[in-house]
Structures are given as structure tokens and as C-alpha cells.
Amino acid sequence: MKYSQLFGKTNKTAKEYDSKNATLLQKAGFIDQVMSGVYTYLPLGNRVLAKIEKIVREEMDKIGNEIFMPAIVPTDLWEQTDRLDSVDVLFKAVGANKASKLRNDAEYVLNSTHEEVVTPLAKKFSFSYKDFPFAVYQIQSKFRNEPRAKSGLMRGREFRMKDLYSFHTSEDDLLDYYFNVATPAYEKVYKRLGIGEDTVIALASGGDFTKEYSHEFQTLCETGEDTLFYVKSKDVYYNQEVAPSKAPIIEQDQEEKEIQDVFGEGVVSMEKLVKFLDIPAYKCVKTLIYKADEKVIVAAVRGDYEINEIKLKEILNCKHLELADKETVKKITGAEIGYAGIINLPDDIDIYIDDSIEPMKNFECGTNKTNFHTININWGRDIDKPDKFYDFKLAKEGDLYPETDEEYKIYTAAEVGNIFPLNTKFSDSFEYTFTDENGDEQPVYMGCYGIGTSRIMGVIAEKSNDENGLIWPTQIAPYHVHLMHIGEDDQIIKITEKLYKELHESKIEVLWDDRDTQAGEKFADADLIGIPVRLVISKRSLEKGGVEMKLRSETEADIVKMDDILKHVQNCL
RNA sequence: CGGAGCGUAGUUCAGUUGGCUAGAACGCACGGUUUGGGACCGUGAGGUCAUCGGUUCAAGUCCGAUCGCUCCGACCA
Numbered sequence: 003m004k005y006s007q008l009f010g011k012t013n014k015t016a017k018e019y020d021s022k023n024a025t026l027l028q029k030a031g032f033i034d035q036v037m038s039g040v041y042t043y044l045p046l047g048n049r050v051l052a053k054i055e056k057i058v059r060e061e062m063d064k065i066g067n068e069i070f071m072p073a074i075v076p077t078d079l080w081e082q083t084d085r086l087d088s089v090d091v092l093f094k095a096v097g098a099n100k101a102s103k104l105r106n107d108a109e110y111v112l113n114s115t116h117e118e119v120v121t122p123l124a125k126k127f128s129f130s131y132k133d134f135p136f137a138v139y140q141i142q143s144k145f146r147n148e149p150r151a152k153s154g155l156m157r158g159r160e161f162r163m164k165d166l167y168s169f170h171t172s173e174d175d176l177l178d179y180y181f182n183v184a185t186p187a188y189e190k191v192y193k194r195l196g197i198g199e200d201t202v203i204a205l206a207s208g209g210d211f212t213k214e215y216s217h218e219f220q221t222l223c224e225t226g227e228d229t230l231f232y233v234k235s236k237d238v239y240y241n242q243e244v245a246p247s248k249a250p251i252i253e254q255d256q257e258e259k260e261i262q263d264v265f266g267e268g269v270v271s272m273e274k275l276v277k278f279l280d281i282p283a284y285k286c287v288k289t290l291i292y293k294a295d296e297k298v299i300v301a302a303v304r305g306d307y308e309i310n311e312i313k314l315k316e317i318l319n320c321k322h323l324e325l326a327d328k329e330t331v332k333k334i335t336g337a338e339i340g341y342a343g344i345i346n347l348p349d350d351i352d353i354y355i356d357d358s359i360e361p362m363k364n365f366e367c368g369t370n371k372t373n374f375h376t377i378n379i380n381w382g383r384d385i386d387k388p389d390k391f392y393d394f395k396l397a398k399e400g401d402l403y404p405e406t407d408e409e410y411k412i413y414t415a416a417e418v419g420n421i422f423p424l425n426t427k428f429s430d431s432f433e434y435t436f437t438d439e440n441g442d443e444q445p446v447y448m449g450c451y452g453i454g455t456s457r458i459m460g461v462i463a464e465k466s467n468d469e470n471g472l473i474w475p476t477q478i479a480p481y482h483v484h485l486m487h488i489g490e491d492d493q494i495i496k497i498t499e500k501l502y503k504e505l506h507e508s509k510i511e512v513l514w515d516d517r518d519t520q521a522g523e524k525f526a527d528a529d530l531i532g533i534p535v536r537l538v539i540s541k542r543s544l545e546k547g548g549v550e551m552k553l554r555s556e557t558e559a560d561i562v563k564m565d566d567i568l569k570h571v572q573n574c575l
Numbered sequence: 576c577g578g579a580g581c582g583u584a585g586u587u588c589a590g591u592u593g594g595c596u597a598g599a600a601c602g603c604a605c606g607g608u609u610u611g612g613g614a615c616c617g618u619g620a621g622g623u624c625a626u627c628g629g630u631u632c633a634a635g636u637c638c639g640a641u642c643g644c645u646c647c648g649a650c651c652a
Contacts, residue, residue, distance in 0.1 A: 014601070207652090211652055489610055525612045526612065
């Protein structure tokens, strides 16, 4: 490809975003934003995405059959799984042209994931135990109406994803595939993409998919959205959303002080309270009123912690958990929002207390009376110590892994894959069963396995760059070689053109910057685009005996004899 | 969905208490000098100031609504 023929150019005045991948991919002409979280892939970006997907496809072909499902489907499929109105990010589409008489009024779903399509599909073709196990996958655009799309390709509203679904006659067979077939295939993919070293498996929430943990493939990356908690002795990573945690020991007072109500008008946040009472947050108790399904409950953590609703939900064994509204809080506590505490509560309410509170002495909590807080509360004396404490605090830096009491090591990471054991959740919804050896109907077990291919492009751009631009790993670089000539001398152009053709014939992908422009501009663009090998032909290089060759990841250039250049390039790929 | 900021040329931005015949840089076109890190000289094209409404003698500027973008938070199957 000649640069002069390439659609989409670099733009040095393009906006600087907080996110590197958004900035660099747009400056270098890989993507163009259409709206928040939605991008056009320009030729360079499209080539990178295609190469990522080729690698994913090659590995998935070893463990499943590729199919291609529709992005748009009727709503009734989503009604059958009860997800039509429960998936917050679901896009629904209607025919927009109200003026047209031919228009129908039906509503459709733009799939955010394809269980609703693949399960009825499998049901049409595979009914006998002899058909199992099997797996199908596709690479598709997905639609999720993220309330906050951000960070370039890291979190989009339309994005590319590979989704594979596996079908089994038993849970054991599902787990065997899950851990021994899908997981190694995923590891191979990340290795081939050049992020294998930095990619770990983390335990994460199964969401509404499964009660069990799901497994996330997380690429360590400073600007990632996720926080991982690593247990060294077990070599296990937990996503913060599920990390069990024990608060480190904090020195407590020896003497029990006198309990006391303190008047503090409008002191409703932890921040204000700490200032007002002049005590640290870890001497306070944070009390929140929740609605768990239809039941109202009280949950309390130490003041310097947040409540982890995923963990709390698990403890409560409820489907929906949300903070109670103003009226409910008033009814339960008798006070305005902000003064709830674990004392003076009605007898019939269930109170859940985090284990961070257990060792506390002379602690503070709301009085359940507007404008009042109570200090120097002690277990036994002022309030009965509950039989059971729970762990539903959001793990934070310094916390211990409860089982071994070792301090977590903390990493930030970007999710590049997520696999879920679905078990019979979707086969139940669609009444998908198979017939076993005895002629009996049995439930089908399923797993689903996702890789966000466009996000991976963002993650790699985010991780692999320097102050001058992108640095693509060879396997997914838009081209292998960035060729340029310096000087408009006929001889130099002829030599460059000859090399361009030779590279082409050797199946080496080459981008030739054939513009008549300043050398500096060509160098700057080459660095920005980030193609792994740069070849320069100029009067100077010819005088030195050939072509200058430089790797994007290196700072030093070498002169290579014209006859040896193909061999040298091939060695680098 | 809450909070904050913003929307002016292809791009990134400036435009003060309302006075605009709306600017700059980069990019683009033409001519010339250059050719190893975004070089220089000259000429030129390019704008319904997001949209709709209001206030005013006068609106890019003030007010309202809508749409959109960025950042923080909530959310994230």
C-alpha cells in the first residue's frame, strides 16, 4: 500500500484524551469517532482488528464451529429468558420512519450477547446425547447501551466480540470443557496476541448468569478499569467485586468510655462526620438501609469501608438489591437519611454487620434520630453482640485474605475475556433438553465464553506505545514494514519502488510513504502509526551501502545491504 | 442516571463588560525554495458560530429548551 493511496491520514492536531488508546488511535488514523463509544475502523484500524480476529478465529476453530448470528432479533426471545426489561444496557430498535405506511410497529432487540439466539438454534439441531458435547461461536458486533462509554475502545456501546457457547450433557462435562478446553484455548489466544505474559485469570462475579464465580482474563494495565486482589500463597486473583476480605487489625482503646449522643446538624456524610467529631473514619460505623427484593434490611460496615453489594447480595440470597428510598429509611430509623445507626432500631428488622466492626471499641454510629450521632458505643454494654458477623465490605488496599491472613497484592487490569458456566439457566428458559441413552429427557448444560476483540485492540494500544506513538506487535500490526524514501531523486525513487515490489512479492505487508514531503514528517508519522519495521532509502543510506532498517521498539538503526534486506526483514517477523 | 466542563473553518482552539465585515495554528489548493526528525516564502479557498426559541437597537457572546462530546461518580451479563 502506498501512503498516498491510503484512506484516512494521521492528524497531529487531533484532540488529546485522557485515555491513550483513544488519543493515539485517532491521531494515527486507525479509528474515527461517530459518537460516544462508537467508532469507524479506518483501513489501518480495520487491518489490526482483522488480524486480532484472525488469531481468535484460528484458536476457536480448534474448539468449536464458527457461525454467524444476527445482531437484531425479535423481543420475544428475550422475553423468554426474562431479560427484556432487566438488562439495563439492552438496546431496542423500532422502525423509525413514522411517515411510512409500510412501517410496522414491532420492537426488536439489538443483541448485547447471544444466548437468546444460540439456545433456540441449538435446540433445532441437537437433541440426542450422541450430538453432545458441541460448541459454536461467532465474531460479531455487540450493542450495549453503556450509561457511560469511555476510554476509546476500552468500553464502547457498539463493539466487536467473539462469543462461543458450549453445550453438554452434564455439569462435569461442562466443567471439563470450561477448564480443560476453553481456558487453554484462551491462554493461547492471548499468548499469540503478545499479551500472554501480562494476562491472568481472575475470579469474578457471575452476574445474573451464574451463582458461581465466572472467570475473567485480565490484562495487567495501569489504566484498566478493574482492580485485582492477588493471593500469593494460593496464586489466585480475585476481582475486587468478589474479593473476600478481612480488615487489618487496628489498635483499640483499652478503657470503655461513656456513651454519649452528639448533636450535629446536617452532618450526614462520612467526610463531614469525621471532620465534625474529629475522629478517624475507622472509629465510625456506616449504616445503610437496603431493599433486598421486597424485604428491608440494615447493613453496616466500618466507616472507612464501602459496602460491596455483590457480596451482600450473595449473603442475602436475593435477586435485586438497592438502597431504600427516603420514606422507607424514615420509617425504619425514624430519622432523615444520614443518621442511621445500628442502635435504637426496631426489633423486627434484620441487621447485617460486617466483620470489620467486630473488634471495635468506643465506636460511633448514627443515633437514628435526625441530627444526632452517638459515640463511645461498646459491644455487650450498649448493644448486643450479634452471633454472626459477615464479610460484605468492598476489599481495599491493605486488606487481608481471610483464609491465610496474608495481605493482598493489588493490580489494575483490563478485562480481555470472560467465561461463565451457565449450567441450565438458558436451557431451562427455552426448555432445551436432550435424550439420554435410556430415552429419558435430561437438561442441557451450557457455558459461554467471550473475548472483546475491539477492546483488545484498545488494550494493546493502551499498553504498547511511547511518547512518539503506537508500537504494534508484529502479529497484529497493520503492516509489517514502513518503507520510505528521502529525497525526490529519480534514482532513489526507482530503488525504493523496486524494493517495494520485492517486499510485496515476498508476502511482506508494506506501507510505502511515497509522499514528496519532509523527512521529519515521514519519521514522525511512522512512529505514530507504529509499524514494527522501518526501512529508509536515501542518499545517505545508499552511500553507506544500502537500506537503513530500524525496529519501532528500538532506538538504533542499522544499514543493511540491498541484497540482504528481505532476509533481514523476514527474520524480524 | 447525578455532578462538572464544553460545542466557533477539515482538525485543535482564541474570540474580554453584548458592537463581528468572526480570527490563529495545523491541514487543504496553487507557485517557488527545500529534503535525515513535523523546514521556509508567497497566493488562495474554506464558517447558517450544534439546533430551536427568547431578551436586545444590536447575540458567537446573555437566558431557556433540545441534541451532542469530554471528565468524575453510580452502573457494567
